[in-house]
Amino acid sequence: MTEEQNPEQVILTKLKDSFYNSADFVAKPISWWDNEVAILCFYSSIVNKADVERIMYFFKEHLRDDNMYWGESIYTSVIPLDEKQLAKFLCDGETIIVRLKTREMIRINLPEMAYRQTDEPASEHVLQGSREGLVENFDVNISLIRKRVKSHRLVVKQKTIGYETNTTVYYLYMEQLVDEEALQLVEERLDKIKVDLFYSTGQLTDYMEDSVWSPFPQLLKTERPDRIIASLHEGKIAILSDLSTTAIIGPTSFFSFYQTPDDFNGRAVTGSFYRILRIFSFIIAIFLPAFYIAIVSFHFEILPLELSNQIKSDIENIPYRPILEAVILEMTIELIREASIRLPTSVGQTIGIVGGLVIGDAIVSAGLVSNMMIIIVAFTAISSYVVPSTEMNSSIRFLRFPFMILAAFFGFIGIAFGAIILLIHLLNLTSLKRPYLTPIIPFNPKAIFKIFIRMPFFKPSKHPKSFSPNEDGKS
Amino acid sequence: MNIQLTRIQFFIIIFTLFTGFVYISIQTPIISHGKRSAWLIFIASSIFIYLLLVFYEKTYKYFILGKVTTMIYHLYWLFHLSFAVAYSMYIVSTWISPYTPKIALLFLFLLPSLYASLSRAETAVNVGIVFGIFIFFFIFFVLNAYEDFEFRNLLPIGESGWKDWMWGSLYSLNAYRNAECYLILRKFVMKDEKISGMPLFIFIFSLFAMFLFSILSVMLYFSMEEFNLISEPILYLLHAQEVTFVKRLDLIFVFIWVFITIITLINYILVVRLVHFQKVRKFAKSRIVIYHLFIFVIAYFIAKFESIQMIRQYYWIPFLVFGLLLPILIISWNKIRGRTIFDSSK
Incomplete structure (x- = not known):
């Protein structure tokens, strides 16, 4: 510190140093009421400057009128100077005026952070109902x-x-x-x-x-x-x-992931139908490729003769075992999906078509996989994408791989083993310490009915309850 | 270890324990010994079981296992579970996985059970809930054979002599051989849940209907002589059925039955845990692992056609000893002494 520097300059330098001279950090002296000098500081990138300017004008007006609560309003408050808090407030997008004479700081809470306008959520499309989605604000x-x-x-x-x-x-x-x-x-x-x-x-x-x-x-x-x-x-x-x-x-609960606002915005009967279809799709998405692999690898005799002959002739010239066929196709689908997500929407659709039609056709013509396997994997993929939740969708797509491996090694018995392990795992799972498989476990027949059937809104006075702590604690 | 069961959970566990292991194997001994009166013998035996469970319902509070009786039951359960696993392996090897090594099958049966037993008790309690779904599949599959049913197979009923009735009854009672589990699990049912009266009757009736349906179906389908050749008639019945999309319904049924067997194993081990860990609490997880290892070893050695057939011949004994005589003895002894489970838990 040099002798020529006044106290404001000292504090200004200190302030700028503590904010590492950031380009968007502004700290400057301003003249306050009655020839008093104060320091104004803010991050220019996150503050609504025009509104702050207006507020400062009102402050001076109120001070002139000698108002008791001149600094208190919806956006502003006056508190004692605290250097630690000062940094936090500034980072939150506030503008601070430091009064050196009274050792007070005036907070002007008018941040202007960047955020999008509300829009329809890309991952939760609905046919009917509200199009509003959350934003980053x-x-x-x-x-x-x-x-x-x-x-x-x-x-x-x-x-x-x-x-x-x-x-x-x-x-x-x-x-x-x-x-x-x-x-x-x-x-x-x-x-x-x-x-x-x-x-x-x-x-x-x-x-x-x-x-x-x-x-x-x-x-x-x-x-x-x-x-x-x-x-x-x-x-x-x-x-x-x-x-x-x-x-x-x-x-x-597990079943919440299979519900969508469309169930409630549409008609009760169709809502129920699609809800049942979605839950059924869970079984197809996980077990269908595994069942196919088990059948063609171990249990051909389960199929009727005509179908059996057709499949046999279809897979006769395929050089790989069914598990490898399935893995090749499943991985292709996963790659196409991953590529179409990362690319812009228009290109993503093209990738989908190229992947689905061109590669699919070429892979069969090359004799790497059978037509039947294409049907099975495509049907499985469609079933897994029916789930309204993207997270559950990913889980299901992941889960079919262990089932395919078990089926390739042990046939039906392997699938039964995997299914029971999956069931035990689901039984063990809790969500914030509440059973994940509710209302099937703990068993609540009335609530089970509501999983599959979307009931009409006849009794709006009664709140629906997904969780009942007293019931859950029984076993 | 302590759990609280609702009435539904209690009945589901008992239903699983009663039907799980034996459902595909009880028909042949009952019918081959009881002849054409087998279905009537089974009805009479079921009435006896109903009365027995009514008696157990009234006296379960006197069923206190001491050190010796606990040891006896533990040894029996260990053998019983090992035999059940060995029998399941035999069925799986015969019907769907003839080339899978015995050790691999044992792992497949015991690993889920170990996983469930090492999880919280609620998992084992609730796992039986999926059982209900399979019942519908089974009924649907069997009813496919209705066109081939020969109703004259059920008559005449007067031809069976007293020996047929005696052996038929013994094997019929064997269908309910895990009756001691009722006594063990009953005390864990919540106090405000009503079991006696209509709920118990409905439960026994559903169990009875399930068994009788299987006995009647196979009697209607096969002639008396055929039962000397087939040990699992339900599987043979389903084997002969063909629907549009599936030629071998028996394979689907065995697949489902494997599922049921593992669930039964989990529920049975829950009963063992409830008895064993009532007083012992140390090294619980290690003990469960060791118990599974014991089952693994015993099942490995008895999983042979000859051993299984030999044991099956004498498998009318367990119900008489462990499901009937020993429980009645324990109940009577404690009733005379005036001791109940409530005093014992204090």
Whole structure:
């Protein structure tokens, strides 16, 4: 420090140094009321400068009028100077005016962070109903939810995670309806997150799930506010963050992943039909290729003679074992899928057509795989994409590989072994300590009916409950 | 180890335990010994079982296992489970996987059971719920044969002598050979759940209907002489059926039956765990692994055609000893002493 520097200059230099002279960091002296000098600081990239300017003008007006609460408003507040807090507020997009004379800081909370306009979620298309989806902004998301539930019982709470990123995570629930034990668990698990960098919903899911190594998702991810509302009214908890358009919902059951808003927006009968079809598709998606491999490898006699002869003549000239055929085709489908996701939509569709028609035809002509295997794998792929949840969809696609291997080694007995292991695993799974296979286990016949049948909305006074803690604790 | 069962969970476990292992094998001994009156003998035996379970329902609180009786039951269960696994392997080897090595089959049967037994108790309790789905498949498959049913096979019923009735009854009772499990599991049912009266009757009736359906179906399909040649008539019946999309329904049934057998094994080991870990709590997981190893070794040695056929001849004994006489003895002894499970747990 040189003798010529005044106190404002000293603080300015100190401030700029503490923010490592970032290009977008602004700290400059301004003249305040009654010839007082104050320091204005903000990040120019995340502040709504025009509104801040307007607020500052009003401040001076209020000071002139000698108002008692001149600094208090929706956007502003006055608090004692605290250097540690100062950095946090600035990083949150606030503008701070430091009054050296009174050692106060005036907070102007008018951030302007970049975010998209609300749009239809790309991964959750519906035929009927709302087209609104969540965006990467807290206020917009909560507004989308609050406009659907105009109730003071909708509670929003927040928690900051990540020592470096200071990411704000929000969790929502309906007071009096929420599963209290699950809520406590969510709060405990959020408190336990001790990381420097927090930047994705995937990270949050890893911390919140009961079994991270399970192939099955235990928390439902959605970008649809209407789905969040429906879940909140079932006593579930939704967790959102500013960083992602995805909300995490728990506790959830296996069957929740097979429901879509279309079931409820359409007619009861058709809704029920498609719901049953989707659940049936789970069995096809996992077991069909395994069954085919088991039949052609071990149990040909199970097929009627005509079909058996046809398949035999089809696979006669194929040089590889059925498992290899299936793996070649399944891997091709996975590659096509992966490529079409990474490419722009128009090119992605082209890749799909090229992959599906050209490669498919060429691979059969080359004699690498049989026509029957193409049919089986294509049918399986379609069945796996029927699942409304992308996460469950990936799990199912992954799961058919171990079943195919078991079928190739042991035939039907291998599939039975795999199926029972899968069943035990599903029975062991919990979502926020609630059984994953509810309402089949614990057995609730009335609720099972509702898994398959979409009932008409005749009794709106009664809240649907996916989880019943008292019942769950019985066994 | 402690669990709480709802009425439905209790009945599902008992249903699985009663039908799981024996369902494809009980028909032949009952029919070949009971002749044309076999179905009538089975009805009479089932009435006896109903009365027995009503008695057990009233007296289950006196069924306290001491050190000696626990040891006896443990030895019996170990042998029984090993035999069940060996028999299942024999069926699988005969019908669907003739070239799969015995050791591989043993692993396939015991690994899921080990996994479930090492998981929380709720898993073993609830795993039987899928059983219900298979019943519908089975009924649908068997009813395919209705065109070939010969109703005259059921008559006349007066030809069977007292010896036929005696042996027929002994093998019929054997269908319900895991009756002791009722007594063991009953005390874990929640206090506010009603079992006696109509719920018990409905349960026994469903069990009886399931067994009788299988006995009647095979009696209607096969002639008396054929039962001397076929040990698993349901499988042969299904083997003869052909539907549009499947030629060998028996293979599908065996596939389902493997599933059921493993579930039964899991439920049975749950019963063993409930008895064993009532007082012993140390090294629970190691003990479960060792128990599976014992089953593995015993089943490996008895999984031969000759051994299985020999054991099956004497398999009317377990119900009489372990399902009837020993429980009645234990109940009577404790009733005289005035001891109940509630005093014992204190």
